[in-house]
Amino acid sequence: MTDSPIQTITWEGKVAVASIAGDIDLHRSAALQQGLLGLLDEQPQKVVVDLSAVPYMDSSGVASLVKLLSRTRKLGVALVLLSPSPKVRSILEITRLDSVFTITDSKQEATA
Amino acid sequence: MTDSPIQTITWEGKVAVASIAGDIDLHRSAALQQGLLGLLDEQPQKVVVDLSAVPYMDSSGVASLVKLLSRTRKLGVALVLLSPSPKVRSILEITRLDSVFTITDSKQEATA
Amino acid sequence: MGAETPRTNNDPAGDDGTFMSESAPMNRTLRMEIQSDPAELKSVRVEVESFARALGMTEHAAGKVVLAMDEALTNIIRHAYDGAADRPIEIDLAVRDACLHVTLRDYGRQAPRATIHSRDLSDVRPGGLGVHIMTKCMDSVDYQPAPDGGTTLIMTKSLRDSDNERTNGPCHD
Amino acid sequence: MGAETPRTNNDPAGDDGTFMSESAPMNRTLRMEIQSDPAELKSVRVEVESFARALGMTEHAAGKVVLAMDEALTNIIRHAYDGAADRPIEIDLAVRDACLHVTLRDYGRQAPRATIHSRDLSDVRPGGLGVHIMTKCMDSVDYQPAPDGGTTLIMTKSLRDSDNERTNGPCHD
Ligand SMILES: Nc1ncnc2c1ncn2[C@@H]1O[C@H](COP(=O)(O)OP(=O)(O)O)[C@@H](O)[C@H]1O
């Protein structure tokens, strides 16, 4: 769990898909945020954050995603969260961010 | 778990198959012993104790089976233990009773 | 385990007799002493989830206890200990009167109670979510500065009604 | 959770540094107070198994701890309390020096230590298996009559080498 939270980054044209793995808590959220913000230097049109392999996330992980969201908004880059697990969905709901983020369970829709 | 440890008794000719379910510990071993010994009154030629649905057994359960074994030996009734789970097999091994009982994982062999 | 006078607890049901089955947990306590190291959080979550599930809590309810504790520990590490990773935190989970009582004790900087509150969530920005999450997940959340320094945080959640979303359960002290 | 002086434990590895990963459990304690009722055994097994697994024990090793405790509790109920279902038993599991220490305290009849031993297993008969199982499953098993009545039973099992079959592990007190 001390390894990088970003497992892979794959590009489909100008769409970057970042696949995250493992629990995202205070121990790993800084690395997640750094990796995701760094990705913006590659000038994607859209960033898809694949959360399907993240069983658990706390508010420090959510904060990293919110930071990414405000940066992408400033840059005019689209952001989609793909397939959050029930627990991750639940913390997004509790913090009322489920309506702020674009969330989908369809990979096709996410990368369109 | 306070319900009877003997779920069903089915007869195939003179072979009685007693299907046990749930953990067998001090809370339930007396009921198990009583049920199994009572079965001998029906004069089976063979008793098959199906343990496949017993996740756990302690020495009080083992004692009930040993009691049944010595009674069946006296009566000339065959006794087979069918499909003990890994934990049940393990306690039979620890108490070195795995070689004393006839144990099989084949229902066909057990009831033959 | 001291050599106290034996106590015979004839009332597994708590004080009103409505609590769960005959083999309902009576007195169960889980204690952990950890360092204020974010790398410890995972292991605490695993242990707490197991404990809560073994008490009969649903996965959903246990998940809320785990999340609330994680948030509280994160705040202790970040705010009470300013990110130092080698300071002590004592964790105590106990069952009393059909409620799970979570106590977290730190020896760091005390916050004025007024600073620990949830914020307006319609303002979308990173941070400031932990206390909100804790109050959403638990029935009660109470910070008490300890006279000899540091803080005792007590959070409770009912075992009776543990899937309930209400923020004010029957577990207030 | 008292207000003791904070302890900073900088040595999660125990005394020789070989213990598990960075997030290895340091100080973990599980306490239960139960009545000497066989209907309680199941709930103890569930809680103990969860605790042991969350400490990182394998399923196999955790199963042995569970079995040894079940046997010990069964003996307390049958022999120390003569089958009475309403007497207190205190259960304490603690991790120290990479060993799990299980302490069971009863307030019943004390057995002369010589009567508590395993028997010749080649004599096939029901009963007399519990003590043998306990010593097979744990690294050490020690009965101590308490000066104020009853008995304290301490059993240990290494977390380092927890799948090992040996009966004399490194966990002796
Ligand atoms: N354990 C604590 N010790 C001291 N101050 C705290 C503690 N927990 C929370 N606080 C204060 O409460 C505020 C709100 O906490 P929280 O909602 O978790 O948001 P965040 O930690 O992201 O600021 C913190 O900014 C801090 O000032």
Ligand SMILES: Nc1ncnc2c1ncn2[C@@H]1O[C@H](COP(=O)(O)OP(=O)(O)O)[C@@H](O)[C@H]1O
């Ligand atoms: N907790 C206990 N208190 C008093 N006597 C005990 C206790 N545990 C075991 N004994 C004694 O040790 C003997 C062996 O125990 P055990 O191997 O479990 O077999 P069993 O309980 O079937 O007799 C018991 O018969 C009893 O005399």
